[in-house]
Amino acid sequence: MKKRKELILQIKNIHKSFGENEVLKGISFDVFKGETKVIIGPSGMGKSTLLRCINQLTIPEQGSIWLRDQEVTHHNVREMNRFRQKIGMVFQDFNLFDHLNAIRNVEIALIKVKGMKKDEARDKGMQELKKVGLGKQALLYPAELSGGQKQRVSIARALAMDPEVMLFDEPTSALDPELIGEVLGVMQKLAKEGMTMVVVTHEMGFARSVADEIIFLEKGRLLESGPPGKLFYQPKYQRTKKFLFKLTELYGDIDGEKT
Amino acid sequence: MINWNFFLEILLPSLLDGFLMTLKLICWSIPIGLAVGITIAVGRVYGNLLVSFLCKAYIVFFRGTPLLIQLFILYYGFPSIGIYLSPFVASVIAFVLCSSAYHTEYIRGAIQSVKNGQVLAAQALGMSKFSAVFNIVLPQALRRAIPGCSNEIIYLIKYSSLAFMVTCIELTGAGKIVASRYFSYSEVFLVIGIIYLTIVSLATKFLNMLEEKLAFPGWENKK
Numbered sequence: 001m002k003k004r005k006e007l008i009l010q011i012k013n014i015h016k017s018f019g020e021n022e023v024l025k026g027i028s029f030d031v032f033k034g035e036t037k038v039i040i041g042p043s044g045m046g047k048s049t050l051l052r053c054i055n056q057l058t059i060p061e062q063g064s065i066w067l068r069d070q071e072v073t074h075h076n077v078r079e080m081n082r083f084r085q086k087i088g089m090v091f092q093d094f095n096l097f098d099h100l101n102a103i104r105n106v107e108i109a110l111i112k113v114k115g116m117k118k119d120e121a122r123d124k125g126m127q128e129l130k131k132v133g134l135g136k137q138a139l140l141y142p143a144e145l146s147g148g149q150k151q152r153v154s155i156a157r158a159l160a161m162d163p164e165v166m167l168f169d170e171p172t173s174a175l176d177p178e179l180i181g182e183v184l185g186v187m188q189k190l191a192k193e194g195m196t197m198v199v200v201t202h203e204m205g206f207a208r209s210v211a212d213e214i215i216f217l218e219k220g221r222l223l224e225s226g227p228p229g230k231l232f233y234q235p236k237y238q239r240t241k242k243f244l245f246k247l248t249e250l251y252g253d254i255d256g257e258k259t
Numbered sequence: 260m261i262n263w264n265f266f267l268e269i270l271l272p273s274l275l276d277g278f279l280m281t282l283k284l285i286c287w288s289i290p291i292g293l294a295v296g297i298t299i300a301v302g303r304v305y306g307n308l309l310v311s312f313l314c315k316a317y318i319v320f321f322r323g324t325p326l327l328i329q330l331f332i333l334y335y336g337f338p339s340i341g342i343y344l345s346p347f348v349a350s351v352i353a354f355v356l357c358s359s360a361y362h363t364e365y366i367r368g369a370i371q372s373v374k375n376g377q378v379l380a381a382q383a384l385g386m387s388k389f390s391a392v393f394n395i396v397l398p399q400a401l402r403r404a405i406p407g408c409s410n411e412i413i414y415l416i417k418y419s420s421l422a423f424m425v426t427c428i429e430l431t432g433a434g435k436i437v438a439s440r441y442f443s444y445s446e447v448f449l450v451i452g453i454i455y456l457t458i459v460s461l462a463t464k465f466l467n468m469l470e471e472k473l474a475f476p477g478w479e480n481k482k
Contacts (some may be wrong), residue, residue, distance in 0.1 A: 057379055077387065085385030095380035099399050099475055109384035112394055143477020154380075161384060 006033035008068060008196050009165050014053050015062035016046070023049050024060070025220035031165065034194045038207040041217035042243065047200040048092075050217070051167045054198070055087040056080050067164060085113060088158030088166040093174050094150040096142040096157075102129060103138040106157045114161070128156035132186050148179030152186055159190075166190070168199040204247050208232065216240050262446075270437055270447060277433025278454065284347070284419045284429055285458075288354035289412055295355055296362025296408075297397070303363065304370050305392060314363070321360035327421055329353045334425040346427035350419075358415045365407030369400040402473050409466040413459050420455075430454060 009031035016024040023046035031037055039047050052058035054065055056072060065072040072083045097105050107125035110116040116124070129138050132152040142150055151171055158166060168187065172180040184206050191197060191210045201207060207214055208228045215225040224231065224240050235241045303314035321329070334349040344352070373396050381391035423432035430451055438447040 055383055057382060081382075081385050081387050084383055087383075089380075089383035091376060091380060091383075093376060095374075095376035097377060097380070097395055098477060099402070101475075108394065109381075109386060112390055113385045141476040143475075157380075157384070 007031075008033050008035075009054070009198070010066035011050075011054065011063075012066070013063040014050065014060045014065070016049055016053060016058060016060045023220050024053070026063070027217070027220075027222050028063075029215060029222065029225065031196060031198060033196055035212045036191045036197045036199060036210050037213050037215060038211040039198065039200045039215045039217055040202065040207065040243070040247070041223075045217055046220050047217055048169050051089070051169050051198065051200060054167060055084050055089055057089075081113075085109075085161050086164045088161060088163035090151070090154050090158055090166065090168045090171050092170040094142070094147075094154045096150055096154055098142050101139050101141050102134060102145065102153045102156075105142070105153055106160050109157070110160055124160055125156075128160045129153070131159065132156045133182070146179060147175045148182045151175065151183045155183075155186055155190075165196040165198065168197065168201065170200050170202070172201065172203055202247055202250075204244070216243065218243075265441065265443065265446070266450070269441065270450060273437045274430065274433050274451070274454075277428055277430040280347075280422075280427065280429040280433075281419055281431075281458075284350055284354065284422055284427070285416050287351045288358060288415055288419070291351070292355045292358035292411075292415065293362055293408065295359035297366055297401070299359060299363040300366035300370060301392060301397075303367055305388065318360050318363055321356045322364075326353060326357045326418060327424060329356060330421060330425050346422065346425045349425055350422035350427045354415060354419065354422075357418075358411055361411045361414075362404075362408050365411065366400060366404045368407070369402075369404035370396060372403060373399045402470075405466065405470045405473070409463065409470075412462060412466065416459055416462060417455060 007030055011030070012028050014024050014027045015022070027046075027050055029037070039050065041047055049058055053060045053063075054072075056065070060073065064074070067083060067086060070083075072080075072087075075083070097108065100108060103122065103125050106128055107116075107118075107121040110121035110124060111118060114121075126135065126138060129135055132155055134149060134152055134156065137145060137149060137153075142153075145153065155166075155171075171187070172183050175183065180203070184203060187197070187199070187206070188210055199206075199211075211228050213225055214228055214231045216223045216231065218239060224236050231240065232244060235244065299314045299317055302310045303318070304311075306314060330349065330353040333344055333353050334346065337344060337349075377395050377399070378388070378391045381395045382388065386394065419429060420431035422429050423435065426432075428436070434447045434451040438444045441447075
C-alpha cells in the first residue's frame with residue numbers, strides 16, 4: 001500500500017471525436033504519485049488517443065486534464081509546451097530522431113528546451129542512457145540500434161526531462177518477441193523506483209506484476225477498472241473477462257510467462 | 260590552326276573580369292536563393308492558411324514567368340516607379356526569386372517525406388512547433404533535398420548568363436564583346452562553354468561531397 005496518496009494527474013470527462021466517430025466518450029480517472037496505471041482494451045478504441053489527450057498532442061473537445069493542481073488543457077501554445085516537458089511520452093514506433101545518435105537524441109531537448117549547457121546536458125544524457133543500459137551505445141545512430149535498444153533510448157530521452165509522469169503508448173507492440181523483455185525490464189525498474197506511469201499495453205504479464213490498477217477501455221468508455229487481481233479473477237463484466245482471456249491466450253500467461 | 264596568341268593574350272584577359280562577375284553573381288544568388296527557398300517552403304507547409312497561400316502564390320508567380328521577363332521588369336520597369344537597381348543587384352534579385360521558387364518545391368517535398376512522428380516526439384518533449392521544425396525536421400529534410408537543389412544550383416550557374424541582358428557584363432557578355440570585335444564566335448563561345456562546364460563540374464563535385472559528408476547511418480543514400 002502507498003502511504004500518502006499524492007494526486008499527480010487527473011483526467012476529467014475527456015471527449016474526442018474524429019469526424020463522426022466519437023472515440024472517447026467521457027473518460028475520467030486519477031493517477032497518484034508512484035502509481036502505475038495500465039490501460040487495456042481492443043484496438044482502435046481510443047487508448048492512444050487518450051494518452052495523446054493527456055499531453056495535448058491531441059486536443060480533446062471536452063473535459064480537462066490536471067497535472068497536480070494546474071490545468072493542462074485550455075492553454076496557449078507556450079503553456080502547453082511547458083506542461084509537455086513534465087509529461088514524458090514513449091511511442092509505439094519509438095520516433096527517435098533519425099539524424100541524431102543516441103546521446104544527441106537524449107540531450108537535444110535538454111539543450112533546446114531546458115536551455116542546459118552542452119556539457120551539462122551530455123552528462124545528464126549519459127546518466128539516463130546508462131540507466132537504461134545503453135551507456136556503450138551512446139554514439140550509435142537509430143538505424144544501428146535494435147528495436148529494443150531504440151525504445152530504451154526513447155525512454156531515456158523522455159526521462160532526461162525529469163517528468164512528473166511517463167506515458168507509454170504500446171511501447172512493445174512494434175518489437176520482436178525476444179526484444180520485448182529488455183524494454184519491460186526497464187519499465188519495471190522505473191515503476192519500482194517510484195516513477196508515476198500510465199501504460200497502454202497488451203503485455204498481461206507486465207500488467208499483472210507492475211500495475212496498481214488496470215483500466216479497461218471499450219467503445220470510448222471506461223468499462224471497468226481495478227487492481228490486477230480483481231480484474232483478472234473477478235471481473236464485473238463478461239466483456240472484460242472475454243477480452244482478458246483473449247489477451248492471455250495471445251500474449252501469454254497472466255503470470256508473466258510466455259506460452 | 261589554333262591561334263594561341265589570341266587565346267592567351269586577348270581572349271583570356273578580357274574574359275577574366277566577366278568570369279569574376281559570374282562568380283560574384285552566383286556566390287550571392289545561391290545562398291540567398293536557398294535561404295529564401297527554405298523559408299518559403301516552411302511557410303508553405305507549416306504556415307496558416309494565409310501564409311501558405313502567399314507562399315503558393317510566390318511559387319506560381321516566380322516559377323511561372325520567364326526569368327528574362329523578371330529581369331526586364333526589375334531593371335527596365337522598376338525605374339518608372341522610382342526604383343533604380345544596378346545591373347548587378349537587379350540580376351541577383353531576379354536569380355534569387357527564380358531559383359528560390361524552384362528550391363521551395365524540392366524542399367517542400369523533402370519536408371513532407373519526414374515522418375510526422377518526428378515532430379510529435381519533439382513536441383512531446385516540450386519543443387515548440389518552430390523549434391521542432393528547425394531542429395528536427397529541417398536537418399533531415401535538407402539532406403534529402405540536396406540532390407534536387409543541386410539541380411537548381413547548376414541551372415542557376417548557367418542562367419546567370421542572362422544578366423548580360425540587363426547590361427551586367429559577366430562571362431557570356433564579356434565573350435560576346437570579344438567575339439564581335441575579333442569576329443571569332445566559335446572559338447570564344449567554345450572556351451566559354453568549357454569554363455561553364457568546369458564551374459558546374461566543380462559545383463557538382465562539391466555538392467556530392469557535401470551530401471556524403473552529411474549522410475548518417477541508416478541514410479538511404481549512404482553507400
